[in-house]
Amino acid sequence: MKYQIEENKIIIFGKEDFNPKHILECGQVFSFNEEDGNYVVFPQNKFAKILENDTGYQILTKDTSFFEEYFDLKRDYSKIKTALGQFEILKNPIEFGHGIRILKQDLFEMLISFIVSANNNIKRIKLILGRLREKLGEKIENGYAFPSLFSMREQSEEFYKEIGSGYRAPYLAKVVWQIDQLTLENWRSLSTDNLRKNLLSLYGVGPKVADCILLFGYGRGDVFPVDTWIHQMFNTFYPPLENREQIRNKLVNQFGELSGYAQQYLFYYQRSNKVK
Secondary structure (H helix, E strand, O other): EEEEEEOOOEEEEEEOOOOHHHHHHOOOOOOOOEEEEEEOOOOOOOEEEEEEEOOOOEEOOOOOHHHHHOOOOOOOOHHHHHOOOOOOHHHHHHHHHHOOOEEEEEEHHHHHHHHHHHOOOOOHHHHHHHHHHHHHEEEEEEEEEEOHHHHHHHHOOHHHHHHHOOHHHHHHHOOOOOOOOOHHHHHHHHHHHHHHHHHHHHOOOOHHHHHHHHHHHOOOOOOOOHHHHHHHHHHOOOOOOOOOHHHHHHHHHHHHHHHHHHHHHHHHHOOOOOOO
């Protein structure tokens, strides 16, 4: 994909390998809003607005280097789609979600966001995370930054209940004492299996949340998060299984190091009600 960085903007040429709707609405991120047909994203303490034009998109931001990395712009997604397109089950999902890119997200924000996401819907997830930002985050030009680990450690379980996190409140109150940013970063050197075990040891982190953090935070392609939509997809196209760990293992065995990318195309396609 061809792109160009200028002062306060990244210019994306073409629309085949970059589409903000596909990227932001495929289940991997919650720090975004749609405004008048355009998208704004606000990971950590950063901000960007994405505008569409006839030839592609413009990412307007003061933090061009950050968003070049965040949107994984250096990676050739056309090669990924060509490789996965050899699987019949992926042909329609790739065409439908052709502009998906897997974001490179902050590990702490990922951990907290996906604990909140468990058994939750996107509207409510964004509402809870928005309250978390407003109550604990630093005020910045375009809103509030994602809160720090230390500001979250100062809060009681009751605080997390008050912002609407429900049964997840004790998880949020406890998990911030189990880890720190350095620990999360140091885990990058671990194998995927060992890293998954460490994540599963954290309060509020089950198998699906662990796999999401592995994929969207640590960039591990050899994982396949299985939720209701993927479970439904699997039982439509494969011999039915109820055990989600078995489903995960079968799909990782099929797609290998590109499993995470396959998951995003299939998830987005399935959830968009394109599978009858």
